[in-house]
Amino acid sequence: MQLGIEEIASYIPSNKISNLSMKESFGIDDSFIENKLGVNQKALKEVGEEASDLCVKAYVNLTKKKPIVKDDIEVLVVVTQNPDVKIPHVSAIVHGKLDLSEACACFDISLGCTGFVHGLSIIHSFMQHNGFKKGLLFTADPYSKIIDKNDKNTFLLFGDAATVTLISDNPLFVTGKFSFGTIGKQFNELFCHGEFLYMNGRSVFNFSAKYIPLDVSAVLKRNNMTLNDIDRFVFHQGSKFIVDAISKSLKLSKDKVPFDICSYGNTVSSSIPLILEKEMKKDNNINLLASGFGVGLSWASTILKRKD
Amino acid sequence: MQLGIEEIASYIPSNKISNLSMKESFGIDDSFIENKLGVNQKALKEVGEEASDLCVKAYVNLTKKKPIVKDDIEVLVVVTQNPDVKIPHVSAIVHGKLDLSEACACFDISLGCTGFVHGLSIIHSFMQHNGFKKGLLFTADPYSKIIDKNDKNTFLLFGDAATVTLISDNPLFVTGKFSFGTIGKQFNELFCHGEFLYMNGRSVFNFSAKYIPLDVSAVLKRNNMTLNDIDRFVFHQGSKFIVDAISKSLKLSKDKVPFDICSYGNTVSSSIPLILEKEMKKDNNINLLASGFGVGLSWASTILKRKD
Numbered sequence: 001m002q003l004g005i006e007e008i009a010s011y012i013p014s015n016k017i018s019n020l021s022m023k024e025s026f027g028i029d030d031s032f033i034e035n036k037l038g039v040n041q042k043a044l045k046e047v048g049e050e051a052s053d054l055c056v057k058a059y060v061n062l063t064k065k066k067p068i069v070k071d072d073i074e075v076l077v078v079v080t081q082n083p084d085v086k087i088p089h090v091s092a093i094v095h096g097k098l099d100l101s102e103a104c105a106c107f108d109i110s111l112g113c114t115g116f117v118h119g120l121s122i123i124h125s126f127m128q129h130n131g132f133k134k135g136l137l138f139t140a141d142p143y144s145k146i147i148d149k150n151d152k153n154t155f156l157l158f159g160d161a162a163t164v165t166l167i168s169d170n171p172l173f174v175t176g177k178f179s180f181g182t183i184g185k186q187f188n189e190l191f192c193h194g195e196f197l198y199m200n201g202r203s204v205f206n207f208s209a210k211y212i213p214l215d216v217s218a219v220l221k222r223n224n225m226t227l228n229d230i231d232r233f234v235f236h237q238g239s240k241f242i243v244d245a246i247s248k249s250l251k252l253s254k255d256k257v258p259f260d261i262c263s264y265g266n267t268v269s270s271s272i273p274l275i276l277e278k279e280m281k282k283d284n285n286i287n288l289l290a291s292g293f294g295v296g297l298s299w300a301s302t303i304l305k306r307k308d
Numbered sequence: 309m310q311l312g313i314e315e316i317a318s319y320i321p322s323n324k325i326s327n328l329s330m331k332e333s334f335g336i337d338d339s340f341i342e343n344k345l346g347v348n349q350k351a352l353k354e355v356g357e358e359a360s361d362l363c364v365k366a367y368v369n370l371t372k373k374k375p376i377v378k379d380d381i382e383v384l385v386v387v388t389q390n391p392d393v394k395i396p397h398v399s400a401i402v403h404g405k406l407d408l409s410e411a412c413a414c415f416d417i418s419l420g421c422t423g424f425v426h427g428l429s430i431i432h433s434f435m436q437h438n439g440f441k442k443g444l445l446f447t448a449d450p451y452s453k454i455i456d457k458n459d460k461n462t463f464l465l466f467g468d469a470a471t472v473t474l475i476s477d478n479p480l481f482v483t484g485k486f487s488f489g490t491i492g493k494q495f496n497e498l499f500c501h502g503e504f505l506y507m508n509g510r511s512v513f514n515f516s517a518k519y520i521p522l523d524v525s526a527v528l529k530r531n532n533m534t535l536n537d538i539d540r541f542v543f544h545q546g547s548k549f550i551v552d553a554i555s556k557s558l559k560l561s562k563d564k565v566p567f568d569i570c571s572y573g574n575t576v577s578s579s580i581p582l583i584l585e586k587e588m589k590k591d592n593n594i595n596l597l598a599s600g601f602g603v604g605l606s607w608a609s610t611i612l613k614r615k616d
Contacts, residue, residue, distance in 0.1 A: 184404030
């Protein structure tokens, strides 16, 4: 039995905040918005809407693409660091809202921008080990709950969204070998203690620009591949500045590196599956590389191969 | 390569709160403490001590039992719903404090009383899938952070502790097949929104008394075993009342059902590994059954077999 990604769906709130309207208050110009952030507007969830609500909306969009038999779902995983409540896990709340089977295992994974890639490995291996055929991997990290509206480093960048990935024994793409890493000593470059997120943008940039090109080479080697074998490099959409820096460092042609967060922002663990949702549909895309980096500080990469 | 549990170590704070001193204020008697709770005193972490600190203390105790080469640790998982901070995950903070290798993957699992059993399956399968040979599974859920001192349902019951389980290719015990379940619709019988934990003790008891005996039968069947094959039934130490009720329902002899939280309390996801730490050392214990239940509401069970 070969497990992999059968489908990805998502939910991006239609409510947006424009960065263009804030040029004066934050002392920024069009070039900063276009070339550094790459974010014109950020998606914003409704007040009172929680991670589980965003997950349910992503699930509804999944059912529009694929009919889902609820009793077939054997595991439900939510990647988040902004759960509805402290206890229980969001996955249990989503399980209740979707009225899934009592035999379904539920757990949350606490990770940030690397969470989707880690999550792919975790849910895949958990399903394989337990003989499961269908599982749902959600990402939903509504950073608007922890953003200080006066903090230029974070307010202009992050947006809300959720995604759901159907992992099954009828996959469209299968994963290759993974690569993971952590520099726990630098955790306080990106952390939230109390009300608001703090990000040392310069440190996180330097970390990503140094480690991710190395990790891309490492994961390619582990999969017996080279840069030329990859049709699309799906990097965590941290900002235009960081994706450009990594691409430049690896000498990648721009058309191989999708960047598409202009209308919704950096959506943390949802950023990679939002891009994959579109790229997987393009028949010419055979081999994709996905690479997440951020909170931890940490990174995770893998290859996604179109199934023959 | 066969992975399994090589060693378990733990940390229980020496600071205790006595339930005997609170008989008058809560209107309870010795019989309630002895027969319903089974908790004379609860372990209490120091003020300002966080989940990561408890994990580090458990790790120090592990190193007293087994020499650990830090660079050998390829994955570090923390099970908690009371992290140090919202972002990052506790595992990254522990990674930094222990100065582990940059090649180590770190993530937290958000689960309550079932977290150790789920965690065993998650870390085992993740390691197997990625070809890892050594990993650390921590549990640390300091409920004293969220307990209302005036709430009889929770204050008399929960204690603080942490455990660490070394998963390796040199195991003392290997896991059998697992069983998992969730009733997400009942999540609000045991939840924490805001400052304090709320528990509907009666509902959680009824849930556990109904579902866990059924699940024990199910996981035994899945492993082609019967009640008679099991030397020790290691149930989540929810309270004496619930462990007795499950034992009675399954007609288990008392000496096969360890209950040992009298001096530290219900330590959530640490309760099962705290018992296993002792039971694994007894040479006559060949087959153990571990079963967790609680937050979610959820359950998880598996078999642990002594390796030949």
